[in-house]
Amino acid sequence: MKIAFTAAGTTWESMIDPRFGRTEFFIVYNDETQEVSVVDNSAVKNEAHGAGTATAQKIFEIKPDVLITGNGPGENAATALKQLNMKIFVNAHNMTIKEAYENYKNGKLQSL
Amino acid sequence: MSSERINEIVILSGKGGTGKTSIAAAFSVLAGEEAVIADCDVDAANMHLLLKPDFAGSLDFFSGELAVLNQDVCIRCGKCADVCRFNAIPFIENQYTISPLDCEGCGYCEKVCPSFAIVMKERKSGKVYTSTIKTGGIMVHARLDIAAENSGKLVAKVKKDAKDLAKAGNKEYIIVDGSPGIGCPVVSSLSGANYVVLVTEPTMSGLHDLIRVYEVIKRFRIKAGCIINKSDVNEAQSREIKEFLLAEQIDHLADIPYDSAFSSAMIEGKTVVEIQSPRKAQVEEIWKQIKIITNKNNTI
Amino acid sequence: MINNPPLKIGIASGKGGTGKTLLSTNLAAYLSLTQPTLLVDLDVEEPDDFLFVRGTTQSITDQYKMIPVWDEKACTLCGICSKTCKYHAVIQLGSIILVFKELCHSCYACSELCPAGALPMQKHKMGEIKTITSGNLTFIESRLNIGEEQAVPLIHQTHERVEKTHGDIPLQIFDCPPGTSCPVVASTRNVDFVVLVTEPTPFGLNDLRLAVETMKEIHKPVGVVINRYGIGNSDVEMYCREAGIPVLAKIRYDRRIAELYSNGQLVYDKIEDMQTSLDNIIKAIQNVVRKN
Incomplete structure (x- = not known):
């Protein structure tokens, strides 16, 4: 299973980026192969508007089974994400990626 | 508490003229060097008039x-x-x-x-500045070119710079003067916030705009508190706002009666907590309360 | 009267909350006592003049913008549309094309550059224009639907409507959106004169300066009304004197105005000095416009 985190950095110790549309990175963890990869989303900084839909297009290319983030996607992004068969967990801000993963494993994150 | 866990507090109001910036600036003075200030109300950036930034660092913004x-x-x-x-x-x-x-x-x-x-x-479309303000604290702010428009991108940039500076300087708080309205810049002001302070006034349009902006806050599941400014101008409207706060479980932080102390302070280039009036103690008390609420939220 | 074009006055301010609505509604209501007057609320994102105008609704019309609509059958999934759209209003998720109406600027690029013709443009309701009459006063409210990001097209449509159907009303007052960006420019472009409402404080002065610069950019004659006169200092007056901008009126701070306003009531018939102020404003504007 592929789990994607919105992340403010590129390591397991980085903080969750609470934003979906303007997240700087995605950290993608495959819990079967235990592979970790990083997807750079920082180009979204240059978007004046429409960051949410631009990032939704990006996450579609990653095709994760689970998305873990902070505030949750905005209205437009949420509409786009409905097209993906993906579980979304929110309220993981103020956690590191590692902590967010543990909380997710223990069923402590709120699902959308 | 890890140094990366910073309390981000956003001050918002659906409509202009409620005293949002005056209150955000007062909090900024009270927080002093504990906070980095981010002025995201770039359409009507006024915070610099009270906080006296030195405009030391500047960068063109596109x-x-x-x-x-x-x-x-x-x-x-x-x-x-x-x-x-x-x-x-x-x-x-x-x-x-x-x-x-x-x-x-x-x-x-x-x-x-x-x-x-x-x-x-x-x-x-303008410039983004990094400044030291009169308290020794740091402020990130922007100035738009004529007829240029605020955007989610600009707000995100101001907040990102503020966050980086807060991390580097081991600060506890980021105080954000949020954008007006309910569009893209507001969403960008809100994202990543730990707590929202709504400043409203007891008029028909005040409540109407409060309800609209709270819809956006709710969507992002951020806890909020509300200050009713000029609360004595219309007691009936004030009561109606309080009923709304209760129904939505928004913390009712304070009623601030109309007081010329705000404009007297402003004319001296000061915030209301830097001159003598009953508002000084009241605003100090509100800031203390916000610190308690946000620190409690953060340790859960 | 027939050959005289109407006098169009824009009421604007550098930021919200300075008294734009107070001035627009009272000026329009007062002037309508003696002549046909039009009030147009162009603050389409937060219109609230309606709180102060009571009358009979004459019409409500839906206003549209054009947006692309995906024709799944015709689409070849080539991806040109999502690469073309600078606003990310059209995105491709695998075999699906999604259109985000609110983000769309109606530029037609995706539609007309689509090699398969799979994105025809269609009407999408973005807001409505309501016409209300009350005696000599005609009131037009233009309201953008929540979530719509583009105020400018609706403002243009409202101006067009006014020109087409209300060109015969000699006095026209436009309550403009606050700020200094595109919506204000669109609102004030075809008015003869812009009244900038401010207050006598450092915040007021700062916002006024920005508003004056914006109006200079589009070459509009301006005058200033100082609201809540007495609460601050004289810096705004000094600035106006130095910049050669006429101060049309000073509306003294009066707690009764704040109270009446908070209840959605007009003040010109209840506060003694108000009518003098309104008379001074209109006379000063007529003088300037006549000279030009």
Whole structure:
């Protein structure tokens, strides 16, 4: 299973980026192969508007089974994400990626 | 508490003129060197008048795109003007010219130009500043060029710089003076916040706008508190606002009665907590309360 | 009267909350006592003039913008549309094309550049224009639907409507959106004169300066009304004197105005000095416009 985190950095110790549309990175963890990869989303900084839909297009290319983030996607992004068969967990801000993963494993994150 | 866990507090109001900036500036003075200040109300940036930043660091800011036409290459075929839905490419004195005020940066003209005379360039829309303010604290703020528009991108940039500085300086708080309205900049002001302080006033439009902006806050599941400013101007409207707060479980932080202390302070270039009036103790008390609420939220 | 074009006055301010609505509604109501007057609320994102105008609704019309609509059958999934759209209003998720109406600027690029013709443009309701009459006063409210990001097209449509159907009303007052960006420019472009409402404080002065610069950019004659006069200092007056901008009126701070306003009531018939102020404003504007 592929789990994607919105992340403010590129390591397991980085903080969750609470934003979906303007997240700087995605950290993608495959819990079967235990592979970790990083997807750079920082180009979204240059978007004046429409960051949410631009990032939704990006996450579609990653095709994760689970998305873990902070505030949750905005209205437009949420509409786009409905097209993906993906579980979304929110309220993981103020956690590191590692902590967010543990909380997710223990069923402590709120699902959308 | 890890140094990366910073309390981000956003001050918002659906409509202008409620005293949002005066209150945000007062909190900024009270927080002193514990906080980095981010002025995201770039349409009507006024915080600098009270906090006296030194404008030490500045950087041009670009947002959106603008079509630029190279007259040397243009063959005057007019295809660009034909497809432009914004009438932004008038034919003046025998040549096609881009009117920057009308160009929406859609890039259609660039795509249809057979002689590659049009390129889309980033549009300069203002400057972002990093300053030290009178308390010794740090502030990130922006100034828009004339007729340039605020955007989610600009707000995100101001907040990102503030966050980086807060991390580097081991600060506890980021105080954000949020954008007005309910559009993209507000969403950007809110994202990543730990707590929202709503400043409203007891008028019909005050409540109407409060309800609209709270819809956005709710969507992002951020805890909020509310200050009713000039609460004594209309007791009935004040009561109605309080009922709304109760129903939505928004913390009712305080009622601040109309007080000329706010404008007296402003005229001296000060915040209300820097001159003597009953408002000084009251605003100090509200800030203390906000610190308690946000620290408690953070340790759960 | 027939050959005289109407006098169009824009009421604007650098930021919200300075008294734009107070001035627009009272000026319009007062002037309508003696002549046909039009009030247009162009603050389409937060229109609230309606709180102060009571009358009979004459019409409500839906206003549209054009947006692309995906024709799944015709689509070849080539991806040109999502690469073309600078606003990310059209995105491709695998075999699906999604259009985000609110983000769309109606530029037509995706639609007309689609090789398969799979994105025809269609009407999409973005707001409505309501016409209300009350005696000599005609009131037009233009309201953008929540979530719509583009105020400018609706403002243009409202101006067009006014020109087409109300060109015969000699006095026209436009309550403009606050700020200094595109919506204000669109609102004030075809008015004869812009009244900038401010207050006599450092915040007021700062916002006024920005508003004056914006109006200079589009070459509009301006005058200033100082609201809540007495609460601050004289810096705004000094600035106006130095910049050669006429101060049309000073509306003294009066707690009764704040109270009446908070309840959605007009003040010109209840506060003694108000009518003098309104008279001074209109006379000063007529003088300037006549000279030009």
